[in-house]
Amino acid sequence: MAVGVPICVECGTRSNPCRCKVVGPTIGFLAFAAAAVVEWPVGALVYCFRHMKGRRIMAHPATVVYPAVTNSIPI
Template sequence: MHMPVCIECGTRSNPCRCRVVGPTLGFVAFAVSAVIEWPVGAVVYVFKHMKGRRIMAHPATVVYPKVANSIPI
């Protein structure tokens, strides 16, 4: 099994100006939440379009940024 590694360079949040741990854990949290929320959002979308879109967008708009930004390295 191959683990994805995300690298963000050019940031000023640490002396090295590169981040690996935060974006990588953010991606893993995004993937886990997307597996759960996208099918639920698709079912809800059939009945309530905007609510379904918000559910399906939640991993990208809330989960990934919160996890990635909470770890400065």
């Protein structure tokens, strides 16, 4: 069984001279996946009682974690 490492590439950015980012988006995706494993089940449980709070918890990895990690690494 072969497991591939996810590689994310973002081209067209102006944060570095090459105009492409590989490290930031890849680490951002891994951080997103780690946060989602924890936050999505918790958000689903909270959603049963408080709909908007549950939605915010489940959206946190995509709206906060991924952009913060991706933008903090310029390459």
